[in-house]
Amino acid sequence: xxxxxxxxxxxxxxxxxxxxxxxxxxxxxxxxxxxxxxxxxxxxxxxxx
Numbered sequence: 001x002x003x004x005x006x007x008x009x010x011x012x013x014x015x016x017x018x019x020x021x022x023x024x025x026x027x028x029x030x031x032x033x034x035x036x037x038x039x040x041x042x043x044x045x046x047x048x049x
Contacts (some may be wrong), residue, residue: 002032006025006028006029006032007021007025009024010022010024010028012023026034
């Protein structure tokens with residue numbers, strides 16, 4: 001699911017701004033990996049039953 005979202009974002013940025021899809025995907029992945037390793041905020045919320 002997250003990979004599909006990333007591809008849609010990369011495609012939209014390519015169509016709207018001419019940004020390279022692969023470079024955009026690499027930037028998304030880099031930022032995602034950094035956030036997984038060192039979160040910038042605490043996880044909040046709960047499951048609803």
